[in-house]
Amino acid sequence: MDGKIFEKVYRVVKSIPKGKVLTYKIVAQVSGTDPRIVGFALHANKFPDIIPCHRVVKNNGTIANGYAFGGIKKQREKLIKEGVVFINLKTVDLDYSLYKMPFWKKYF
């Protein structure tokens, strides 16, 4: 059931529903690696269409600074359009918009 850790990361990120976000830390925990590796994986991601990397934010809810597909502004626009709630310009309201993973731990 898998070769690379990147694959796992991508699978987790793909499972984030529209209007919700996950943090690098949580993605890391679920896919069994370190937050740093998640950043690595998403950086290497050349397929923003199939992997919604804009739905991954930092642990405190702020937008990561290296979003390469249109910049932070674009990323925020996308999230807002999807229904994600912000408490200020660059911080997502995690109490409201964090994806609470239900039972998928058994899948990864």
Place this chain on the structure above:
DNA sequence: CCGTTGACCAGGC
């Protein structure tokens, strides 16, 4: 087999 490099995090100042 090293050393370096990160879209990170937590803690300290």
Place this chain on the structure above:
DNA sequence: GGCCTGGCCAACG
């Protein structure tokens, strides 16, 4: 709030 530090671990040369 900002800046620095050490820790983390996979990929790459």
